[in-house]
Amino acid sequence: MDLLRLINDKCNYFSDISAIQGLKSVSLHIEMAERHFENGKKEDDYRLFTDAIHRLNQAYEGSLKEAYQMLTGNKPDKMSPHEIEQSFQKDLILKERVLTFFENYRRDWRNTSTHDYKLCFSEQEAFLAIVNVSAFFNILLNQMIERKAYNQEKIRLSESGIITQKQVRYKTFIEQISSLLIDFPNNNLTKTVPITILLKL
Numbered sequence: 277m278d279l280l281r282l283i284n285d286k287c288n289y290f291s292d293i294s295a296i297q298g299l300k301s302v303s304l305h306i307e308m309a310e311r312h313f314e315n316g317k318k319e320d321d322y323r324l325f326t327d328a329i330h331r332l333n334q335a336y337e338g339s340l341k342e343a344y345q346m347l348t349g350n351k352p353d354k355m356s357p358h359e360i361e362q363s364f365q366k367d368l369i370l371k372e373r374v375l376t377f378f379e380n381y382r383r384d385w386r387n388t389s390t391h392d393y394k395l396c397f398s399e400q401e402a403f404l405a406i407v408n409v410s411a412f413f414n415i416l417l418n419q420m421i422e423r424k425a426y427n428q429e430k431i432r433l434s435e436s437g438i439i440t441q442k443q444v445r446y447k448t449f450i451e452q453i454s455s456l457l458i459d460f461p462n463n464n465l466t467k468t469v470p471i472t473i474l475l476k477l
Contacts, residue, residue: 279407279410279411279414280303280306280307280310280410282414283302283303283306283410283413283414283417284303286414286417286418286421287299287300287303287417289421289424290420290424295342295346298338298341298342298345299342299417301338302334302335302338302339302342302413303335303413305331305332305334305335305338306331306332306335306406306409306410306413308331309327309328309329309331309332309335309402309405309406309409310328310406312324312325312327312328312331312402313325313328313399313402313403313406316328316399316402317399322396322397322398322399323396325396325397325398325399325401325402326389326395326396326397326402328397328402328405328406329385329389329397329401329402329405330389332385332405332406332409333385333386333389333390335409335413336357336381336382336386336409336412337357337386339409339412339413339416340352340357340360340361340378340416341355341360342416342420343360343364343416343417343419343420344360344363344364346420346423346424347367347369347419347420347423348363348367357382357386358379358382361375361378361379361382364378369419370415370419374415377408377412378412381405381408381409381412385405385408
């Protein structure tokens with residue numbers, strides 16, 4: 277499975293210039309990490325494995341921020357990766373086991389390598405980090421694509437008149453269903469149905 281190719285294919289789904297720039301920046305960090313990894317194996321230079329980790333840390337943080345902005349509509353400028361993870365947990369954006377892997381990477385890889393300038397990583401560690409961060413970004417891209425499709429469908433339905441602007445504002449499935457049920461008597465029972473017709477059903 278070519279995770280980087282999957283990432284680039286998913287990034288191409290988006291047309292907004294600012295979104296594309298952010299997503300492609302994350303993808304580029306992963307691509308450079310893979311290059312450092314391959315060069316480290318050829319040259320037997322562990323420093324390149326460490327450089328790969330630093331690139332992956334940038335990709336990890338960038339992927340969280342891009343996903344947060346696209347999924348919530350808010351800028352994450354002053355938010356830490358931990359705060360973004362907490363937001364994803366609160367809003368049920370990611371499954372608990374998936375979030376645990378995110379937290380492990382942040383705690384055991386990103387934070388450690390960011391604060392310990394003497395730390396060096398091996399080929400095995402660099403390989404594992406590439407797979408993890410690439411998988412994380414793929415998962416987040418799936419969530420972003422679903423949200424974009426959902427928002428586009430809401431706009432389409434609102435413009436078509438199938439649902440009202442008031443109904444479109446609800447975000448969750450439960451809120452949407454509740455709104456439709458509450459409004460059902462007002463919008464759909466304008467005609468009385470003879471009891472004989474109901475008995476035939």
